[in-house]
Amino acid sequence: MDKIFTGTLLAGRYEVMGQAGRGAGGSAYRALDRSGGGEVTLKLLPQAEGDERERLLSAARAAAGVRHPNLPAVLDVVHDAAAGVDALVLPPMKGEDLGRCVQLRELPLADGLAVLAAAARAVGAAHRAGLVHGWVRPSAVFLLEGAAGSEAVRVMDLGVGPPMRPEWRTAPRFSRHAGVMEFAAPEQWRGEEPTPATDVFSLAMTGVFALTRQAPYAPDEVKRMAGEQADVPAALPTGWPAPVAALFRRALLPDPGQRFGDGDEFGDAVDAVRAAEASDEPAAARAEQVQSPPAHRGRAVPAGAWAILLLAAGCALWLWTASRSSAPRTPDPAPPPAAAVDERVDSVDPPLSAASADRPADARDLAAPGGKADTADASHTYELSEVVEPPRVRNMVALLRELERSYPPGLRDAGVTGVVLVRFRIMESGAVDASSMTITEASHPAFVEPTILSIQKLRFDPARVNGRPVKVWAELPVQWQLAQ
Template sequence: MPDVHPLRPGDPERIGAYRLVGVLGTGGQGVVYQGIDEAGRKVAVKLLHPPLNRDRHAAKGFLREVEAVRRVAAFCTAAVLDVGLLDQQPYIVSEYIAGDTLQTLVRSAGPRTGGALDRLAISTLTALAAIHEAGIVHRDFKPANVLVGPEGPIVIDFGIAKALDSTTLASGPIGTPAYMSPEQFRGERVTPASDVFSWAGTMVFAATGRQPFAGQTVPALVNAVLSREPDLSGVPAHLGDSLRSCLAKDPALRPPAADLLRRLIRPAEPIPSPVNTEPARVPVNDAPTRPHQAGKMSRRVLIGGAAAVGAAAISALAVFRDRELTPSPSTTPSATREGSPAPVAAARPFGAEVRGPIALPGGDGVPTSVAAAGATVVCGTSEGVTFVWDADTTTLTRLGDRGAAVTSAAIGTRGGTPVVTTGHTDGTLRLWSPTGAELATHRAGDPVIGVSAGRRAVAVTQKYDSLSDLHSVVRLIDIATGRQIGATITDHFQGVSGLAFGRLGDDDVLVTGDGEERIRVWSLATGKLRHSFGTGDVGGIELLACGESGGRPILVSTHLDATLRVHDLATGESRQKWPFSDRSPDDRGAAALAAGRLGDVPIAVVAHNPAGDEITVRIWNLDTGEVVGELGSAPTVALAELAGRSVIVGATRDRTLRAWSLGP
């Protein structure tokens, strides 16, 4: 049982509607008190620090994020009952769980074994699946955030790291180093796969009493997480393979929580393949080159029925996969040769696969970025390699050797000549010919978050000066020369939230969003700010894309409140706002966004995940707000053109490139 210590001098006696009677503990995020509500029930009140008084929008951002946490079903989790501010200091009230943390239990009583370990794994994984189902990423899953009470293991503090990230610590990773995922250390997008990594590390600790990665100092520990294999000695054999897959460095290789839950419940049954078809491998042109509240009764029932939860989640995925389209006869291996044209049927139905699957070579990483111009598709990978796919002839050309992950890729025309640009996590900028010749390479120093390939090839870099800084340092760099364009930009609150390249009049422009729901439009020629505008109510800008409607430039955006919005790029006037669903998907809302035209109709292509683990690609009519079609899973997408017809191209999780018809 947890010890309850007397209140100390300076501790509040009351927070909101709750009378405080003792201190349960103190940690890096704040102090946890035992409280009594107006009905006399015990609650846990967590008073977080520091106060949110550094910016007028901080409190609003914190409350918005924690409110999302309250959507999580309360089986295997501590239900969040209330949230508020005490003199600008945030607090969160949750149900009181009479139990010790897993960390305390293992250190005092030793590792978990046998059925106790299996129950712990299944219960905590069920909780994680429920958290992800609500669109939340825990971000700080660790032994100290698992309470082992009389009703079984309970997961706590889910979503608090995201809430803090949205207010005071947006510039650095939040978590406990021993259980953080590689992508958290690399500053990359944090997804449910990060929680799966942290869950596996927690299970290793539960089974062995030690962490999966050793290190006496934080730098040594970070290095181990990023580059060494986990130590699974002492982990029972029936859990070993599952935990090893969860601890993969590449988040795309980790199983989703629902698939993993089924594996643990039914270990003899194979996990369904993410793709129904065997991809066709085409020759790769290796061009010469230089060297990413339910109550307690329902909790008991659902913990005991974890098998049903896992089976239901997998069944939903299986139904979706059954609807996925098989390759057309023109894309089978026997009909595809390097350099040979692959004809497109004149009127393929909407969603029909008209090109692919074209498999990327093994060992070159997972796709991180896709761009297209005409029938030429560019795909960057987590291993720093870029591929150029000529979708007219199925030729695949490899650009560059392995290195820092590609964060952004683009293709366009410079001086009448086609060029490809790539930006990397280590600040490298590259300019290529689509045939493989490297035209320029420079090091900007700061990580690249976006590149263009228009009349002027430009890269956007971003860094934070310190973990406590609320504003990032952004620079525009000429990729051909490596020189900075304009002055350094330091006014993006909480950093850049979404960026896009487009045209405004005769000017190529960069469009950026930030944590204050503010859009800025920059000239790529001079690096100067042309104008800025707000997106209106609180929504959390996520992704941006530039397009055209009625002869005027528009900005399309997705938001963390699960909305798709359209603005007039020249005036900032809000034109449309449509909901994705009836709930916010947190930072899993949208994986990719592209804007273009289908005939005379302006459209947006959104790869998003309102519920579950499959990413769905939907095409929106931006004049009416209607969803005109839906495709299979592709985390990265772009609009291209084949035989005079608009198509969608994308890279799927199985490392294949595909193209889908948008209809006659």
């Protein structure tokens, strides 16, 4: 029975005053303790029979013994035979869960990390007691009304969620706030028992959702990771500071042995990033606050955790700063009047071909499929350094995923890394002119075709002169690197 009517007296003591909430972990009710204990919250346990009911009750009693400021105090575990329910008795809790909170407003980065750190500490306390949550998700993180920062966080449903059911792993759709599999780790998709590292993955999924209003992986991507042990780059915002992105990328690795070991270790890493972001340390020093993952056991890790992060930062920053990369500059001169734009653009030289005098053909004569380096007419095209409003990457996450998928399997198995320099033209629409793409440097020939195919998928906000979109030549360094 999951519906309790107002006025019902449970366990001869708790008078139900109304429903307080409902989620995948069971319904919650406001109640009055008739023995003089005041108002309480009753959290119903999932209905079960036999051994499963005993497991839930045993887990509930074990959870009641774990004390932490970010875990709700369990005052009692009660059974009402007439109503057919088991329930946890908790202090009164007014507020909203994290899933409902971010429906209304996106959390600032600092606030989201503070909530994540508190939740990780609470889960870490459970791990020290030998318990695994197994159900971490936005609706399991409750934010108390009237409290601020970490003091507002309560992690619910510790140890009392029903076991994962096989049919959940094949369902086509999942509820964003009440669903469980959407925030489950790859090993849970395989039907394995959750571990502390499983909770770390789900905490990270929850943290990204809190900060972006969407999970970093769709369920089918986690299913793929579970079946293929693939490293699929997480969908993280390209504007995040590098240490923040590195934190989440490690916590979201498909191999549990590569993640942070438990809630405490993850909480330490989150706090280190928070402290670094609050300081004035250089970016390189901040990145060192996130401990790099241990060496991968048994196979190379393709360009995910660190190299793809490096590429993301390099892409965005390089395209922005290239227009200012010449000599020290005085303030930008006023752009030419609209009537003079064409005259100025016509003076731009075409890009160097692979066989130009300044760039000998030899080993660099590596071009896009179908021919040599581009010799297309450069009329009406700017060099990137000549525009005051350079292009901005729109779909960096898509590029990172494509690069990850395109990494040559033979090189992955051999542990080969390298750098590819791609020159291409960005059209007024923001699309990449595929016919213009040229590999001007490549440390290994096998990187050439995957890089070209991946870069073709980039889209930009176009470069502008006098507010008008223009074509622009760009050069992008792509670094393929395997974590050691």
